[in-house]
Amino acid sequence: MFVFEPSKLTYENLLQTLQITPPTPFAEQDFLNMFFEKVYKPIPLICNLVLVMLWQHPENIELEQVKVVRYCDAREDIKMLVKKWWDVYDDSTLNFKAEDTAQKGTMISKSTVLASLPEPAVSYIPAPSAA
Structure with a gap:
C-alpha cells in the first residue's frame, strides 16, 4: 500500500532522482522503497x-x-x-448503501471537501527496506 500526500516538491525530487537512478529488477517498487526508505512505515x-x-x-x-x-x-x-x-x-451487510450518498444533483464544492480534511501530520517509524 502506498499512501501519498501530494507535494510539488516531492514530485520534482522524484523526477530528479529517477533521472540518476539505474534500473532495478522491480522498477517502481525498488525505486519507491529507496526514495522513501527513511519514511517507510x-x-x-x-x-x-x-x-x-x-x-x-x-x-x-x-x-x-x-x-x-x-x-x-x-x-x-x-x-x-x-x-x-x-x-x-x-456478506451483503457490508454492501455500499446508496442512501448514505449525497442527494442526486447536490454539488459538493472543493473547498468544502478540503475544509473537512484534518491538518496533515508527518509521523513515521524508520524501517528496513522491504526489497
Whole structure:
C-alpha cells in the first residue's frame, strides 16, 4: 500500500532522482522503497498478510484478526483463508448503501471537501527496506 500526500516538491525530487537512478529488477517498487526508505512505515500484518509469514513467523499471526491476504490462491494448504475472503465478499451487510450518498444533483464544492480534511501530520517509524 502506498499512501501519498501530494507535494510539488516531492514530485520534482522524484523526477530528479529517477533521472540518476539505474534500473532495478522491480522498477517502481525498488525505486519507491529507496526514495522513501527513511519514511517507510509498514502496515500491520492484519492489513497486509503475505502468506509466507504463516510459515516464517507464525507466532506473529492472529488469523482471526486478518483483514487482507496478499497473493492468495486455491492451494490446499490455504483454502481456509480463501474461504474467509469469500465469506466477507459475499456478506451483503457490508454492501455500499446508496442512501448514505449525497442527494442526486447536490454539488459538493472543493473547498468544502478540503475544509473537512484534518491538518496533515508527518509521523513515521524508520524501517528496513522491504526489497
